[in-house]
Amino acid sequence: MCLGWIFYRSPSVPWSAQEIQEYEELYSAAVSGHSDILYTSKYPKYRFIQYIAGSKPVRLHGSNRKDITEFQPRLQTLFNGQYVEAVFATRDSVWALFYAVFDRAKLEGNFRNACLTVKGDTSRYYFFSLTRATADRNPWTEGMVYILPDASFTHTSDGIVSFDEWTSSEPVTPLTRLSVKPQDFYWMDKVSCHKPRELVLISWLLYKSRVRWGRNE
Template sequence: MISLILKLFFYQSPILTYSSDEIAVYDKIFDDAIRSGGVIHYTSTYPKHRFIAYIAAHKGVLLHGSNDQFIEKFETRRQTLFNGEYVEAVFATKDGIWPLFYAVFDKKKLIGNIRNGCLETRSGARFHFYSFSQESGNNTPWTRGMIYFLPMDSFKRAHKGLVSFDEWTSQVPVKPIAKINVEVEDFYYHDKVSVHKSTESVLITWLKYKLRILFRKTPDDFAM
């Protein structure tokens, strides 16, 4: 029932399956990067978002997306969890799509606020939403960014309930073991980003999210 309700308002994560050939390609790319310093040189014809999702699911790592392409160590900083609780931590996620938004959304172009997330049900189903203020939308807020692969050792799940955000936190600094450059085209939901008024309630943004995507003027608004 919870999944059916969430599906009305948000987009459910695609169910990805991988051929043996695809897996072999991804394993080699990642293993080669680990052996050679961690920079992933992606030459495969398979979509990059599939590679990122596979590595997140099968290599014991978490993901962090950033505009900064030269982070050598993630330091803890004061941030809020989805429930508003303050923590001093490094944030990451197990989801292969959500951090791409943070990698390719240009924070320097932000005016007002952004509202986004990956909600996960207790059964493991995941649902996404992405919206930023109208002023930011007028600013062409896309850029190139980086996805960092972080070891899971020091992380713990921030919260796990009937429905929760896929947030993980580490209370100690973390060094990434690999990274990959990404562009807006690599963000699976780049054509499913909406805009909202900065002053409207979060609840209204959630309730109107898919309607705004459905009724906007062209399907490519805010995609590039």
């Protein structure tokens, strides 16, 4: 309940039988043909990605790069600041989409984001915030959501509340991938702005009011 006061909670919208049929056909054709997903459905891409993430043994990785054929472990930091050499991924479509369309080349200062899960709760809780300098540069671009086999991935946390963050210490070859655009990130209107040196806790507490009233920074 507390997370719902601070962050935005994912809506629960069921898939129709027609949606599921289309998604299964699109995914099967791409994986069996070792090709990119040729998206022809009338339904939004974020729903397709969400369906695949929840129904297949896969993890997702969003990137501005569109030419990755194999992910290699590299030194990065976990949500808690700990360094690890790994391939990072998530089960969450919204988080993957954010990283796919957020142009890191236009970053000024820092950016803050989260996708949190709670044991026993099927909802996700989201937080997205940029500095004003970054936001003013229109930091959005086309990108790619890579769909990866989940066999080598482990969850980075087993707490009651955790980031939906998964890592693999082994190289990972994508099963397929889907090209996405900024408009596919349907939480775009939930991105706020924070001061560069602001405490993360302050960014959290002010997040929803900044989004709601446009009182960024």
